Structure formats: C-alpha cells, structure tokens
Amino acid sequence: MTAEPAPDAADLPGDRPAARIVVGVDGSPGARAALVWALAAAARSDAFLEVVSTFPVTDLYWVDPYLLDPGRIESIQSDTDARVRALLNEVMSEPAVATVKGAEAIQVHVVVLPGPPTEHLVQRAAGAQLLVVGSRGRGGVRSTLLGSVALHCSTHAPCPVVVVHPTPQPAAGRVVVGVDDSDMSRAALARAVQEAGRLGAEVEAVVVYQPVSYWSELYAVTAVPVGETLEQAQRRGEAIVAEVLGEEAGVAVRVVAEDGAPGDVLVRRADGAALLVVGSRSHNRLVGMVLGSVALHCVVHAPCPVMVVRPESAQAAAFSSTSAAGV
Numbered sequence: 265m266t267a268e269p270a271p272d273a274a275d276l277p278g279d280r281p282a283a284r285i286v287v288g289v290d291g292s293p294g295a296r297a298a299l300v301w302a303l304a305a306a307a308r309s310d311a312f313l314e315v316v317s318t319f320p321v322t323d324l325y326w327v328d329p330y331l332l333d334p335g336r337i338e339s340i341q342s343d344t345d346a347r348v349r350a351l352l353n354e355v356m357s358e359p360a361v362a363t364v365k366g367a368e369a370i371q372v373h374v375v376v377l378p379g380p381p382t383e384h385l386v387q388r389a390a391g392a393q394l395l396v397v398g399s400r401g402r403g404g405v406r407s408t409l410l411g412s413v414a415l416h417c418s419t420h421a422p423c424p425v426v427v428v429h430p431t432p433q434p435a436a437g438r439v440v441v442g443v444d445d446s447d448m449s450r451a452a453l454a455r456a457v458q459e460a461g462r463l464g465a466e467v468e469a470v471v472v473y474q475p476v477s478y479w480s481e482l483y484a485v486t487a488v489p490v491g492e493t494l495e496q497a498q499r500r501g502e503a504i505v506a507e508v509l510g511e512e513a514g515v516a517v518r519v520v521a522e523d524g525a526p527g528d529v530l531v532r533r534a535d536g537a538a539l540l541v542v543g544s545r546s547h548n549r550l551v552g553m554v555l556g557s558v559a560l561h562c563v564v565h566a567p568c569p570v571m572v573v574r575p576e577s578a579q580a581a582a583f584s585s586t587s588a589a590g591v
Contacts, residue, residue, distance in 0.1 A: 283311035287396040288385045288413065289348060290317060293430035294398025299351065300360050301428045301569055302396040303372075307364040308462040309393065312371040315352065316388055319344045321378040337378065345376045382416040389421045394571075399429045399563075418544070418563055418572045424455060426539075428569045440534045440568075441541040442526065442558065443469045443504050443519075448543030450508045452573045456541040457515055459571065463538055466516040470533050471501035472526040497521035527561030534566045544574045 287302035289295040299315070306313040319340050352372060361367050377384045389395040397414050418425045441456035443449050453469060460467045473492050492500070501519040509517065522529050534540040542559045563570050 283309055283393045284314060284391065285309070285311045285394045285396065286314045286316060286385065286388050286392045288316050288381055288398070288417075289351060290381065290398075291347065291351070292398060292400065294400045294414075294428065296351065296355065296398075297430040298396045298398040298426075298428040299355050300358060301426065302394075303355060303361045303367065303370060304364045305394065305396070305426075305462075306370050306372075307361070307366040310366065311393055312373065314373050314375060314388060314392070315348055316375045316377070316381075316385055317344055317348045318377050318379060318381040318384055320380075341376050341378070345374060348374050348376065382413050382420075385413070385417055386420050386422070389417075389423050389425075392423045394424055394426055395421045396426045396428060399427050414563065415560075418559070421574065424571050424573045426569050426571045427563050429567070431567065437465055438468050438537040439463065439465050439539045439541060440468045440470060440530065440537045442530050442543070442562075443471050443501055445500070445504065446543065448573065450504065452541045452543040452571075453505065453508050455571065455573050456539075457509060457517065459539055459541065460515045465538055466518060468533065468537070469501055469505055469517055469519045470530055471497050471504075471519060471521045472529045473497035473500075473521055473523050475523050494521055494523070497523075526558045527565070530558070530562050531565045531567070534562070534568050534570075537568045539569050539571060540566045541571045541573065544572050 285302055285306050287298055289299050302313055302315075305311070321337060321340070352374075355361060356367070375388065385395060385397065395417055397417050399414050414427050418427060439456050439460040441453050443453055453467075456467050456469075459465075473494070473496070475493065498519060498521040501521055505517055505519055520533065522533070530540060530542065540562055542562050544556060544559050559572055563572060
C-alpha cells in the first residue's frame with residue numbers, strides 16, 4: 265500500500281487506475297468498518313482509494329479565536345492526517361483486507377479538509393466508482409441508528425453509496441438485491457451482478473409481492489384484483505433478470521419471491537449476506553422523496569453493508585452482462 269496526499273481527480277497521472285473509491289473516516293467504529301470494506305473493494309476492483317477525513321474549524325471560531333491562527337489550523341490538520349495514516353496501517357493488517365488479492369498494491373490517498381464532512385464527501389464522490397461511509401460516526405446524537413453523514417451521503421452523493429455497519433463482515437457468499445419493475449431496480453440488479461463478480465458470490469434477486477387478499481368477497485366482483493400469486497411474482501422476477509442480464513449473467517443469479525413489506529423482506533434476506541443492493545427509489549408514490557422508504561429502511565436496519573444506487577449513477581450501473589462477467 266502506498267499512501268500520499270491526494271490531488272484532484274482531474275490532476276491524476278494517466279498511469280493511475282481509472283476507478284476511484286472514496287471513503288470517509290473519523291475514528292469511530294463505523295468509520296473503521298467502512299475503511300475495511302473500502303480497502304477490500306479497492307483491491308478487488310483495481311481502484312485507488314481516497315480516504316477523506318475532516319476537522320471542525322468554522323464552528324470553533326466563535327468559541328476559540330486562537331483557531332484563526334493559520335499555524336494552529338495546520339497543526340490540527342497535521343494531527344488528523346497522522347491519525348488517519350495510523351488507522352490505515354492498523355486496518356491493512358486485518359484479515360478482511362490482508363487476505364484479499366492485490367491488497368498490498370492498493371494506492372491510497374489521504375485527504376484532510378476543514379469543515380463539515382457531508383459536503384466534502386459528496387463533492388469528492390463526483391466521478392467516483394463508490395462512496396463508502398459508516399452507518400454512524402462521531403456525531404453527538406449517539407442513540408440514532410443512522411448518522412446524519414450516512415443519511416446525507418445516501419441521499420445526495422452522485423455515485424453509489426455503501427453504508428457499512430460496525431459488525432463482523434460475513435463470508436462473501438451472497439449479494440442480495442431488491443428487484444421490481446422500476447428502472448432504478450434494474451440498475452441496482454446490474455450493479456449487484458458486478459459486485460458479485462468481484463466477490464466471487466452469487467446474486468439473490470428478491471421480488472416482493474402482495475398476495476390477493478380481500479376482506480369481503482364482494483371486492484372480487486366490484487374491484488379490479490390487486491396483488492399476485494407466488495408463481496406470478498417468481499415469473500415476473502425471472503423476466504426482469506432475463507431482460508437486464510440476457511442469457512449470460514456472468515454469475516449465478518437466483519430469483520426469490522416472498523410476500524410482505526419490501527423493507528422487512530430485504531433486511532431479512534440480507535442476514536448473512538456480503539452485500540445488499542437497493543435502488544434509492546422504486547415505486548414509492550411519494551415522488552418528492554430523494555431516498556425512498558425501502559432504501560432508507562434497508563440502510564438503517566440491514567445486518568450487512570448496503571449499497572444505494574442513485575438515479576445519477578443508474579446509467580453507469582446498467583451495463584451489459586458481458587461487462588459484468590469481465591470484472
């Protein structure tokens with residue numbers, strides 16, 4: 265691993281890998297877990313890793329005028345940089361990273377910036393392959409299940425976002441993805457196949473359906489039937505997979521149909537998975553929501569890392585089955 269200050273993406277030399285993964289760290293358990301995940305992902309995808317950390321300055325001006333001294337700010341920045349590099353050295357020796365082929369050759373760039381982390385992370389994510397964050401950082405509201413940084417990045421980042429919880433990483437056996445009839449779901453499926461190819465995992469495409477159920481038998485006469493059977497949902501999922509991936513997916517894809525609330529079903533199916541992939545919005549009727557209720561539920565409650573594929577990254581994620589097989 266080589267670690268050095270990171271230039272802007274436009275200034276990177278031509279011999280560097282084209283792919284870039286950005287990860288935010290702040291010394292919290294969630295950030296450490298995010299760094300582990302991001303390092304392993306960078307090794308598998310031959311990407312260089314940009315490790316971003318921030319320190320509060322602007323807000324402290326009001327309580328400590330001494331921080332206006334440029335030398336004082338440089339000292340804080342230098343100390344933060346040293347802590348990030350120490351964390352990098354620790355994490356590189358962890359089995360989840362050290363055992364990944366190519367981990368020793370990862371190019372790592374450390375970026376330490378003054379100010380709130382959310383704006384910097386979203387900005388640095390422009391043009392990146394992934395943005396990786398912990399589910400909760402060092403914020404003051406310790407009882408929340410999802411930190412403000414993770415929520416803001418999941419909502420606003422211009423690339424797919426992976427939210428990592430500070431829990432042990434499972435073996436890379438399954439990548440679970442929620443599938444429905446939306447374009448965003450199709451993009452999520454394509455991205456799930458790409459990630460499964462890197463992990464050497466199979467894809468479990470989950471179709472959630474609502475069975476036909478009437479309180480009164482008169483509904484069957486007076487209303488258009490709403491819902492579908494298990495067999496219908498299974499066929500619908502298989503048709504979507506065939507449409508998106510073609511005959512050759514490059515990895516094993518298994519369609520699972522299950523009834524229930526979509527968020528609950530996906531969280532349950534994700535137990536023991538290496539990754540859960542969801543579209544940021546699907547068929548949610550609240551079209552003004554930037555992050556749909558299903559995606560939000562999964563990010564908060566899933567027992568594994570969750571990748572949120574956003575509209576801005578859908579076109580890039582919806583690649584052909586041939587390119588998916590070649591990762």
